[in-house]
Structure formats: structure tokens, C-alpha cells
Amino acid sequence: MTHSHTTEHQVQHAEGLVQWTGRERLRFLWYRLRLTISEMNYASRRLVEVQAPWISDGSRGPVTKVPETRHRRRRTGD
Numbered sequence: 001m002t003h004s005h006t007t008e009h010q011v012q013h014a015e016g017l018v019q020w021t022g023r024e025r026l027r028f029l030w031y032r033l034r035l036t037i038s039e040m041n042y043a044s045r046r047l048v049e050v051q052a053p054w055i056s057d058g059s060r061g062p063v064t065k066v067p068e069t070r071h072r073r074r075r076t077g078d
Contacts, residue, residue: 020028048055
């Protein structure tokens with residue numbers, strides 16, 4: 001993962017060295033936005049894997065496993 005303060009410093013330094021056209025600036029900002037979203041998606045996916053591993057089990061596809069520790073309700077007639 002990137003460190004935001006280092007990345008911001010590098011960006012400011014790069015912007016000072018070159019002249020950007022509007023299209024180049026837009027393309028660069030779009031790239032940074034996609035990179036940030038990608039890092040956020042990765043972080044949230046890892047968080048789910050750590051906190052709820054039965055949800056992120058990729059071998060079954062979209063079906064999720066129910067944790068084994070869940071208690072079932074008893075019928076009143078039992």
C-alpha cells in the first residue's frame with residue numbers, strides 16, 4: 001500500500017517539474033482515483049477475510065457458509 005503523505009509529496013513535486021495539459025491532468029487524476037478505489041476494495045476484502053472467513057470462502061462461489069457456533073431455536077413442543 002502507498003503512504004498518502006509520501007504520494008502527495010511526490011505528486012506535488014512532479015506537478016512542479018512539468019506543464020500539464022488539461023487532458024493529461026484529468027487522465028492522471030482518474031488513474032489516482034482508480035488506484036485509491038482499488039486499495040480500498042482490497043482493504044475491505046481483507047477485513048472481511050479476517051473477521052468473517054466463512055463469507056470469503058471462494059471455493060463455493062456466491063453461496064456462503066453459516067458459522068458452526070450458531071444456536072438453533074428449540075420448538076416449544078420438544
